Amino acid sequence: MPTRADRQLSAIKLGQDCAVLGARVRTIHHITGLNPRDVQRLFFNDPQAIPRGRPPNSLEWYHGANLIARAEASIFIAIYHRLRNTGFSAGESMISAYRGYQAICQGPHRISFDRAFDLASHTDGIWLTPTPVFDILSCPVCSSRFMTAIGTLAPASDECPFCKLIQRYDTDPRLQASFPRHAA
Ligand SMILES: [Zn+2]
Incomplete structure (x- = not known):
């Protein structure tokens, strides 16, 4: 003990x-x-x-967030969930998933640690709320795992930020800078 x-x-x-x-x-x-x-x-x-100001609120944020931010949020949350399912505590999963996210995505990072915490709370139903508002789906087209609001009715591939990212990749220098070709 x-x-x-x-x-x-x-x-x-x-x-x-x-x-x-x-x-x-x-x-x-x-x-x-x-x-x-x-x-x-x-x-x-x-x-x-000491960081001040209003803490992130992810429900409004996710729907207005641009493609890169949504892809980064999905990368963080997919790692977080894999760790949780392997039996790590929520706190340990937060730390390791955030470090993993920073290692995978090229800076500047769109997802702050506080944002990541808010996303994990609202997906896992812990810390800030007992009720999850986000879910993690597997895309039927590219098989990436991505975050979506619970109850979304659109077919999964329409919602998948990674499919959109792949479609726009060759014509969008911002995407190429954020996700260098080997990572994409
Ligand atoms: Zn996809």
């Missing part, structure tokens, strides 16, 4: 990993269970440097 000290230490280690990836206080609080005052004291030496 892990002792209280073990649990506290792993929460602090997890919080540290989140802070390095740019998480705000609220995000670290949800992921680690540490209270917000402790999060601030432990990980933010400079109170001026």
